[in-house]
Amino acid sequence: MKLIKAEEIEFFYIFPEDDLIKEETTLINDLIMPENWANLPMGRYTSKQLIEMLQNGADTRLAIFKVNARLATIPLKKEYDAYQTHCLFWTNKDINLKELDQKIKDDSYTDEDFSSAVIARLQYAFCRHCHNKYIALVCDDEIYTSMYFINIPKRVPWRDYCNKLNNYCNKKRGMIKIIRCPNCNELIGIYVVRFFDKVEDGN
Template identity: 70%
Template structure:
């Protein structure tokens, strides 16, 4: 795991060889954090499985990252909360093994992260055929937390930052019936059987 800064965001980049299940259990278990505004497309009950975490950590187009989010709770001062998210590269020509080495050598650039979007694992529910899937979903709320301070400092709209990232992912279509699901799905993993 290495602290880096890319596209003006500082975060911990998690390398495939990092044993995060042992080292950072609490943060890794938060991989399935945000509740969706859409009641059906809600977070997983419990934590992501070790197997799913390893698939994401070792993917050809995914890596894990720990981001610091500045939180403003009621009646308290601001504080940083750390959350684990997934980086998903929309450019299929990316070689993440080469990027891992660049991270280790401190030779990476912003261009290496240009096609990466921040995502999290959650349920994706199709209202048409009623199937439910475990999916990797683009996290549009995180861009608000990350880019508002940068946008304010530069006197620009944070939407300039967030919209360019969200435009890289299309609204998901159900793998079964091809109807729109209504959320930005980067990848579907597994269909969830009834009762889960």
């Protein structure tokens, strides 16, 4: 695992050989409040097989992001950081992620290496047409807006910051080829970049 910064986003890049659960646990245990709803450690809730698939995919890597959470139990003047594990999904299939792994280890990577990557969350995706439910990778603006990924210089108007954020999110959304339901081929209303297993009733 290595802390890097790309496209103004700071995050921990997870290499294929890393122990995800160990890395997540170490980071979360160092927080002011380790056990909290804002922490989303993938290793606790996702199958080992799926983690390994995402951690060493031809177009995917895992990354741990720091997010900001405001809690009623903490004075508003203090900010509480939480950690969430998401997936980096490259829309450019010509990317060689094994080469990128080495570039990151050598500190020779650039923003260009991440220009075609979108941040996606692992979640359930429900099709309202055929009523099937799947585990899927989904791109969501909330992932971006909940992170410290744009350094706001002092005296920059809030409107300018929001415009920059919206433009960035629109750019990333525009890279995504939205996938339809594997069963009925209908759109399901969210930005799904990949479907995995179908979830049976009761799960």
